[in-house]
Amino acid sequence: MKNNNPIKISEILKAKNILDGKIVTTPLIYDFYLSKKFGSKIFYKAENIQRTGSFKIRGAYNKIYNSIKNDKPAGILAWSSGNHAQGVAEAANIFNIKSTIVMPKDAPQNKINGTKSRKANIVFYNRKTENREEIGNSIARKNNLLIIPPYDDPDVIAGQGTIGLEIIEQISKYDLFPDKVLVPTGGGGLIAGIATAIKNKFNNTNIYSIEPNKFADYSKSIKNKKIYKNNMNNQSICDSLLANQPGEMTFNINKNLIKKGLTVTDKQVLKAIRYAYMNLGLILEPGGAVGLAAILNKKTILKNKTIVIVLSGSNIDTKVFKKAIQ
Structure with a gap:
């Protein structure tokens, strides 16, 4: 497949140097419980503890x-x-x-x-x-x-791509490579950067976009190879993922890098927030919990797979958090 990606790995490496000392190098956390339950190796990239509470x-x-x-x-x-x-x-x-x-x-x-x-x-x-x-x-x-565009910009995408570089370095310490990486997706800048970095090193890794089911523009767009818009009259608790449509730049990158789009319901997201808090001691906002929700509900094959789930943010509304953990 011809590579038309405007984001080069050199730009992501440059961004890593620029960000050095300005951000948190967030940990890659192993989930012993779910890994045993599903017969897999499940890791979380904890951007929920990043400076400002998101990536x-x-x-x-x-x-x-x-x-x-x-x-x-x-x-x-x-x-x-x-x-x-x-x-x-x-x-x-x-x-x-x-x-x-x-x-x-x-x-x-x-x-x-x-x-x-x-x-x-x-x-x-x-x-x-x-x-x-x-x-x-x-x-x-x-x-x-x-x-400063939220996603459709080379410098923004390259900055988000530094998460992918960290995942590569951190998972390599376990002598593993990720079979699957699950990324919360709104406009597509986060997944574009991460996918560019990951696929440069691990070409066989499958990248999945994760969205609320009522805002599944990326899932539809990837499947049909053209941009679909969301119905903005729909509602979801995943406020950080409610883009009108995929970005033009991000879609042109992601259409060649994303394996498939997966979707989850608000109810499934609430259960994921509860799981993260009760079992991992982590606070997640709805948009940051969609990847975990996908795993908890077996939206993709898990057995004998090494899976990295990006937890993209922790800025949750108090009322929503109380509803999730009650």
């Missing part, structure tokens, strides 16, 4: 670093339901640059609070009737702000 700071910091070498902007702008918002705001603070975030009115309060605590200026919009990109682009033009 997003990796791409945000890498993008800002590479964008301000020659010309420092008046400020930074991003659109996000919360995790990218906090990652961008945190990274902007490191560079001593002001940030503006376009957020949906129905974003979880804890993510709004986390973004405010990082001194970001928040502009709210209605995700069902307004277009966040149009709002953001208009503000950026008027105020000379640098836009």
